[in-house]
Structures are given as C-alpha cells and as structure tokens.
Amino acid sequence: MIFTVAIDGPAAAGKGTISKAVAAHFGFAHLDTGLLYRAVGAKVLNGADPVAAARGLDPIDLEDESLRTPAVAQAASEIAVIVDVRSALVDFQRKFAARDGGAVLDGRDIGTVICPDANAKLFVTASAECRAERRFKELAEKGMDLTFEQVLADVKTRDARDRNRATAPLVAATDAVFIDTSDLTVAQAVAAAIDAVQARLDAR
Secondary structure (H helix, E strand, C coil), X not given: CCCXXXXXXXXXXXXXXXXXXXXXXXXXXXXXXXXXXXXXXXXHHCCCCHHHHHHCCCHHHHHCHHHXXXXXXXXXXXXXXXXXXXXXXHHHXXXXXXXXXXXXXXXXXXXXXXXXCCCEEEEEECCHHHHHHHHHHHHHHCCXXXXXXXXXXXXXXXXXXXXXXXXXXXXXXXXXXXXXXCCCCHHHHHHHHHHHHHHHHHCC
C-alpha cells in the first residue's frame, strides 16, 4: 500500500514529534525532511559548496547529532532558499514518499511542492512565543548558553525567511488540516493528527 502523509509547519511547532508518533501508530516509515537541509547546512559550514553537498548527500549524513545545533539550523534555513539545492533534494523526498507500506514526511513544503497529491495533509503550527519557549528549554537542557529573547528572535527570523523565499515558501496547502499546538499537550496534538490521518484512510 502506498499512502503518503505530508506534515508541514514552522520550526518548533511540534511537527517532528507528531510525525514520529503518526508513523509509529500506523506502521509507516518517517522522514524528517528538515534533516536533509540541516545535513547540507552542516557540510556548508565545513566549507562545502551547497549544491555539491546536496547532490552528494548520503542517508548516513542524517544521523549526525550535531545537526540539531542553532548554527546548523540557521545554515539550513539559508541554503534552503537556493533553487538548485532544493531541486537536488526533491527526488530523494519523492522516492521516500512513494515507498510501499506508507510514509510520513514532515517539513515546510511537503503538501504544497514535494507531495501535492499526498493522501493526508496536516499543517502544524503554534505562536512564535510558544515555539521559542519550547526551543529555549530544549537548548538549555543541552547546556547551550542562550537567552529566551535570542531564541525568539531566531524563530522569527527563520519564519520570515521560510515564508518569504521565492522557491517553495512555507505555506499551508489549501486542503491541509490545521493543528495549533499552542495550548495542546503532546498527547492531544498526536491524537488530533492520528484522527485526521485515520479519516483519510477511511475515505479511501
């Protein structure tokens, strides 16, 4: 069975957590497409050409723990506006989405560009302040010395870049189900996502 779930949304809205839970619930494969850009961004920080890094990306590159740092996140957002980088990563994502057994992909443009015909589409969001608070706690637990104000500014900068880029900007697909996680627990957000996907499965 081929069944594709596209989950989009801004940074730290909870789409990664929700995507993993949805994939586990239905037994689907999961791909955090943001890691593709982070992996390329990490290579660029080490001196690589962004397009060459994207074309030569290896799945093992996605397992690097350093991909979760703020510096890599910023680099990923910066190289994501490069048309040739995005083109190089499109095939990787589409092949994953079409795998037998079902697939969940989360990112910024899955439901609009990568998989416009996805069987189920979700747009997971939350207020900038809520997302910054979550990211701040996450980074603080890792021992990173940042203020909440710095993290909030970073979140807003990334939002603006993602939403205003010329190629594949962050925007909800017209047929996506919205889930605002600002005032939801993780369990509530996951339950809402599972219900939305189950409804699409039942409608097949």
